[in-house]
Amino acid sequence: MTQVFVALDLEATGMDPSRDEVIEIGAVKFRGGKIIDYFQTMVRPRSVLSFGIQTLTGLTNKDLNEAPRFAAVAPKLRDFVKQAPIVGQSVGMDLEMLAAGGLGLPNRQYDTFEMATMLLPELRTYDLGTIAATLGVPPSHKHRAVADAETAMHVFNRLYDRIEALDDATLDRLAELTRISQSSLTHLFSAVVRERRGEVDSYGGNSIGAALLAKLGGEREATPEAAFLVTRARPARLEPTGVEPEISPGTLRAAMGAEGPFANALIGFEERPQQLDMMLAVANNLNRGGRTLIEAGTGTGKSLGYLLPAALHAVEHGDPVVVSTATIALQDQLIKKDIPALRAAAADAARLDPSSPIAKLENLQASVLKGRSNYLCLRRWFLAQREAVSSETQAQLYAKVTAWLQTTETGDRAELRLSQDEGSLWGRLAEEEGACVPAQCVFHRRNQCFLFRARAEAEASHIVVVNHSLLLSDLLRNGSVLPSYRHLVVDEAQHLEAEATTQAGFSVSRPQAVDLLKRIIRDEAQLGTVGALGMTFRTLTSVSGNQGRAAAADLQMHLQAARNASADALSGIERMFVTLGEFVERYDSLATGYERRVRVTGALRSDPAWSQVEIEWDGAAQPLGTLVELLRQFSDVVETFDDEVLPTRLEILTELETLESDSVELRRRLFQLLSQASDDMICWLSRHQTTGETSVHAVPLHVADLLRDELYRRCESITLTSATLTTDRTFDYIKDRLGLEDADELNVPSPFDYAASTLLAVMDDVPEPGQPGHQKALQRAVLEICRASEGRAMVLFTSHNALQTTYRALKADLERDGILVLGQRIDGSPRQLVERLLANPKTVIFGTNSFWEGVDIVGEALSLLVITRLPFSVPSDPVFAARSELFEEPFIDYAVPQAILRFKQGFGRLIRSADDRGACVVLDRRVVSRRYGESFVASLPDCRFIVGNADEVSSSVRDWLAVQNVTSAPRH
Ligand code: SF4
Structure with a gap:
């Protein structure tokens, strides 16, 4: 690198250049x-620093009292930077802040955030610290300008090295795509190409598309950019071993004993009788077959509780076990932590006795499988590369995928950080049901296709980890993705009903319907008649x-008929959605x-x-039927061409067939929703407040029968587990919801x-x-208890409105006491808020939704949990309202148990280890004033329980919090 650069970082009074100032x-x-x-x-601002900024930067108002004003500093900075390109983390914002202060720097800028999203697609977050740690850059004292600028410099240099390692064709393509997306990175890619050509010009003029196609045609040796296209070996499928030994309780006891392999292999291992009880129940279920519900309290070691028996069964029998989770976090934990722990224990067991059942787990194979739309389809990717890029977003997406293809082994979009707009274009590059004909796909033949490689890996695995959504969608769509399995473990089983409801339901929005029609045929001023039929x-x-x-x-005639039918269908659909939108306004005029x-x-x-809606739907349904017929006629004509005459025949046919089946499906769905009322379906209209778009939705009224017929019946054994399955200490509610009335049950209490x-x-x-005075009293209560705990707190709300109102009312008061207040969707992502709480425990997080479950803060940083309101469903929610009608006493038999499960999830955030100590304060007095309130308390573990006024x-x-936790030993 011969060029001189300047790495820049600013600290400011806030993030808004129109209001905030550089400090x-x-x-x-x-x-x-x-x-x-x-x-x-330093720079002296006109305003004083907020408490949040002082906490974040470590700067105080006193530190800045003697500093010069921005006007005095600006010329010196201009002189320092001169013409050099400026690099930095989100550097565009820093330059905006300088410009707002009067210092415009027209220099070229390179954003390390943008570079990292392209060159390090695997990261979950792209803050400077995470990028630096990934690249091996030593940590700096965060949030001070010069240290962060130096970190940004090192990060930039490491990312630049990665750019230099790319081949010429990829660099050319990235330079072109970043030019279209108007990213300044285009200069960087072009500069590297030019610099390289000055030395060696051996790849000149190549394009990635040509290079890849040449590779596919076997015309040249593997080019570096085509390295991901090497033909891959297929892993051997898992085959039954033919032996039928049962998992012996003795094996599990020995494995989990104080002298067992897990004690040696796992740091911090402790014997947990509760975990062993769970393992024995799971093993029994696998040995005998059946359905078992297991509630495993926090700290049981639930995932190992089912993984060990599942792994023993799968390895001994050559019979895979599918594990389904609701969240990505749990999938990650299973694959990155728990399964490696099993292998580590197996290695230890193998040293002592290579023939022991645990030793065999050394060869345990495990994989994660996702739904088809998660994987990049190489056929669609290369087809897309032949076409002109038509938007900045498309160019950004293609640039990210181009760089990512150099390293990805999975083709899984979860590895890419895509913006919402980029994500909306992903579907065009992913495998689409019905559009993939593996037998005719070169990428499939060479085992390069990401989707089929993932499936092949799953077929070779003992443990296949999936999410509930794939598990259920695969069942409902003929089981074409998951390998065949007889044994299933469902973790986070409290979400199974909701996911089955989603998967068995459907929705149609106006943009979806319009988009489909435009994909079939449309007239465009510049291009003429396009869409599948026009093309x-x-x-x-x-x-x-x-x-x-x-x-x-x-x-020719058919084309004109298609134009007319499309125009008629389009206007019918537009009118229909306008009328549906009017219904929402009329029937739900007060909703917020x-x-x-x-x-x-x-x-x-x-x-x-x-009836007007039905008339308008009829006006659209008939021309839609005409379009389906025309799609068939076009297909018939395409069929008559030979491949030599029409090399793209197969692709055209696939596209026409996909559109035909999508159109048939659209008609079926709208007919079912609008004209064919069914007692078994819950239908509703929704209107998005910001976009104004209206959608229609339908889900089944019951899912228990569906789960029984489609899921339980096909599995020899199924274990459903979670930390929250019981309500009022019974499994009755969850059994009823999931159609598992005859299932065995086990309640494993927490060892804490x-x-x-x-x-x-x-x-x-x-x-x-x-009631009158509720919000005021709630605010006062939150203020007093957060002062009492000196932060270290999380306050859970059931609505974002309530969160915002309380946040606005209390922030200044608490911050005057030195307690930082952070609000979900106000001060950052949930992960960022948790990181700030861990860095500075004198903090209170105000959270909704995602904070009720899955947040795992061990230790003193979370000592107080406040539940502001019992988490009942909103009575007007269509699914809740319709299902409530099925009960004689809907509130007691449906609303209360549902809220208890959520309440238990929230409560579970507080104590995450045997050494934790804390207080959970419930601000909803219905827990003691209403009869049903007892069930909420009875559903929690036995705690020290008090009722009192705010003081x-x-x-x-x-x-309570002043006392050290002296009873850290688990209760057996
Ligand atoms: S096999 Fe199907 S999903 Fe895979 S690359 Fe080919 S068309 Fe795409």
Whole structure:
């Protein structure tokens, strides 16, 4: 690298250039790894620093009192930077901030964030610290300008090295794509190409598409850019071993004993009788077959509790076990932590006795399998590369995929960080059901196809990890993705009903319907008639000779008919969605939030205006039928061409067939939703508040029968587990919801000593939700108890509105006491909020949704959990409302148990290890004032329980947290 660069970082009073001011500037001038000069200065702002900024940067108002004003600093910085390109993390924002202060720097800029999203697609987050750690750059003191600028310099250099390692064709393609997307990185890619050509010009003029196609045609040796296209060996399928030994309880006891292999292999291992009980139950289920529900309290070691027996069964029998989870976090934990732990214990066992059952787990194979749309389809990718790039977003997406293809082994989009817009284009590159004909795909033949490689790996695996969504969609769509299996473990089983509801339901929005019609045929000013039919017509009529001329004559009339039908269908659909939108406005005029929902009940269908919807739907359905017929006729004509005459025949046919089946499906769905009321379906309309778009939805009223018929019946054994399955200490509710009335059950209590570690307090002087004075009293209560705990707290809300109101009311008061307040969707992502709490425990997080489950904060940083309101479902929610009608006492038999499961999940955030100590304060007095409230308390482990007013509870919390946890031993 011969060029001189300047790495820049600023600290400011906030993130808004129109309002906030620079308070510190750090810059480093460098060439390659050599630092030439530093620039560092504080800047005195006109406003005072907020508490949050002081906490984040470590700067105080006093530190800045003597500093120069921005106007005095700006010329010095300009002089330091001169013409050098400026690099930095999200450097565009820093330059905007400087410009707002009066210092415009027109220099070229390179954003390390943008570079990293392209060159390190595997990262979950792209903050500077994470990027630096991934690249092996030593950590710096964070959030001070010059240190961060120096880190950005090292990060830039390492990323630049990665660019230099790319081949010429990839670099050329990236330079072109980043030019189209108007990214300044295009200069960087071009500069590397030019610099390289000055030395060696051996790849000149190549394009990635040509190189790859040449490789496919076998015309040249493997080029570096085509390295991911090497033909791969297929792993051997898992075959039954033919032996039928049962998993012996003795094997499990010995493995988990104080002298067993797990004790040697796992750091911090402790014998847990509860975990062993769970293992024995899972083993029994696998040995005998059946259905078992297991609630495993926090700290049981639940995942190892089912993984060990599942792995023993699968390895001994050559019989795979599928493990389904609801969240990616748990999938990651299984694959990255628990399964390696099994292998480590197996290696230890093998040293002592190579013939022991545990030793055989050394060869344990495990894989994650996802739904088909997660994998890049190479056929579609290369087809897309032949076409012109039509938007900046498309160019950004293609640039990311081009760089990613150099390293990915999986083709799984989860490895890529895509913006929402880029993500919406992903579908065009992913495998689409019905559009893939493996027997005719070169990538499949060579075992290069990512989807089929993932499937082959799953077929070779003992443990196949999937999510509930794939598990259920595979069942409902003829089981074409998962390998055949007889044994299933469902973790996070409390989500199974909701996922089955989603998978068995469907929805249609106006943009979806319109997009489909436009994909079939549309007229465009510049391009003429396009869409599948227009393009097919052009392709066929460009074929020379008689066949092309005959096709033109045959299809000319059909093309005009298709244009007319499309226009009619389009206007019918547009009118229909306008009328449906009016229904939402009329029936749900008071709703707030992001989405309005109106259930389509008998009463709504008998509204005279509903017949207008049906008329408009009829007006669209008939021309849609005509389009389906025309798609078939075009297919028939394409069929008559030979591959030599029409090399893209197969691709055209696949496209036409996909559109035909999508159109048939659209008609079927809209007919079912609008004209064919069924007692077994819950239908509703929704209207998005910001986009104004209306959608129609339908889901089954019951899923228990569906689960019984489609899932349980096909499995010899199924184990369903979670930390929250029981309500009021029974499995009755979950059994009823999941159709598992005859299942065995096991409740494994948590090994933690909650009586010694946890104070459960109910504040009885906050009026019930909806009563006068509720919000004010709630605010006062939160303020007092967060002061009592000195932060270290998480406050759980059931709505974002309530969160925002409380946040606005309390932030200043708490921050005056030195307690930082962070709000979900206000101060960052859940992960960022948790990181800030861990870095500075004098913090309170206000959270909704995702904070009720899955957040795992061990230790003192989370000592207080506040549940502001019992988490009942919103009564107007269409699914909840429709299912409630099935109960004689819907509130007690449906709403309460559902809320208890959620309440238990929330409570479970507090105590995450045997050494944790904390207080859970419930601000909803219905827990003690209503009869059903007892069930909420009875569903929790035995804690120290008190009821009192705000002062009493705050003082109890203070006293409770002042005591060290002396009973850290698990309760057996
Ligand atoms: S086999 Fe199917 S999914 Fe795989 S590359 Fe070919 S068309 Fe795409």
